[in-house]
Amino acid sequence: MDKLEYRSLNDQTYDRIKEGLMAAAFRPGETLVIRTIAAAFGVSTTPVREALQRLVAERLLVMKPNRSIAVPELELDAYVELLRIRCELEGLAVDLAAQRVDAAGLERLRGLVADIDVAVEAHDHAAYRALNQTFHFALYDEARSPRLVGIIQDLWGQTGPYVSELFVSEQYGPEANREHKRILRALEGRDGADAREGLVADITIASRHILPQLLRMGAARSTRHRRGRRPEKAEHAEGDAAQ
Incomplete structure (x- = not known):
């Protein structure tokens, strides 16, 4: 990625990340690492952080429960x-x-x-x-x-x-x-x-x-979800049997 010139860094960083989303430069579900993007653009972490927050507000990115920011999964x-x-x-x-x-x-x-x-x-x-x-x-x-x-x-x-x-x-x-x-x-x-x-x-x-x-x-996600719930059901069944 090309380095950014020192002008309107917040807006320019926002534009570059948005362009990356438009061009499929980021994969579905990919977590965006602020320091990695900042190093690639040649800027500090502040404009990257603000750009990501702006993109979350616009629903182009999502914030996970652990506060990391990611590309939405495909739906x-x-x-x-x-x-x-x-x-x-x-x-x-x-x-x-x-x-x-x-x-x-x-x-x-x-x-x-x-x-x-x-x-x-x-x-x-x-x-x-x-x-x-x-x-x-x-x-x-x-x-x-x-x-x-x-x-x-x-x-x-x-x-x-x-x-x-x-x-x-x-x-x-x-x-x-x-x-x-x-x-x-x-x-x-x-x-x-x-x-x-x-x-x-x-x-x-x-x-x-x-x-x-x-x-x-x-279909693959649904299968993983069902498999992920089976141990919980089994655990409840064992608990009921013990009672």
């Missing part, structure tokens, strides 16, 4: 709800972008689509995730609606940890850039409706590869 219901909201708001953003994008914006998006093809071909998952995020927010910036983009950033902060599970499915690769190209063509034709449909399809395709993994993880 199926939360993910499905976030998908619905993302489709609506990000769909609105690309619809606006189709009406407002300029030649420079289109050229930037073309370059990013080409770079994503290279990352997918190389099976470079980290590069893909970074480029995918850059593409989406370059796209949303063309909506010229900063408040809308800010809300979308918060949604990505909540869904980022789920993206870390995306390449569990190797079948995703051939589909990873398909809808980006459709969205780009729609923007070139000023077709907001098709751009919106492409965006919703892009989110939906990714979700089809993430949801089975969430179901498996949920």
Whole structure:
């Protein structure tokens, strides 16, 4: 991670951690160690601590009973709800972008689509995730609606940890850039409706590869929970027998 310059350290540290959440740099359930992050950013522990507390207040992170701060565990219901909201708001953003994008914006998006093809071909998952995020927010910036983009950033902060599970499915690769190209063509034709449909399809395709993994993880957690309760039941049974 790059060192931070000495300016607005609290806000800049907050931004960097939030960007990490959006880009799936942190794993679901991972505990964030203040001193480790501070050393990586080249700052004291104070701005890191304040940034983490701010992210907890915004529900992008959670505080555990022992007061440590962690990335939320993956939850199926939360993910499905976030998908619905993302489709609506990000769909609105690309619809606006189709009406407002300029030649420079289109050229930037073309370059990013080409770079994503290279990352997918190389099976470079980290590069893909970074480029995918850059593409989406370059796209949303063309909506010229900063408040809308800010809300979308918060949604990505909540869904980022789920993206870390995306390449569990190797079948995703051939589909990873398909809808980006459709969205780009729609923007070139000023077709907001098709751009919106492409965006919703892009989110939906990714979700089809993430949801089975969430179901498996949920089933595994339920099994562990049931096993964890059995000794307690056995202990009560022994106590009843003794009486």
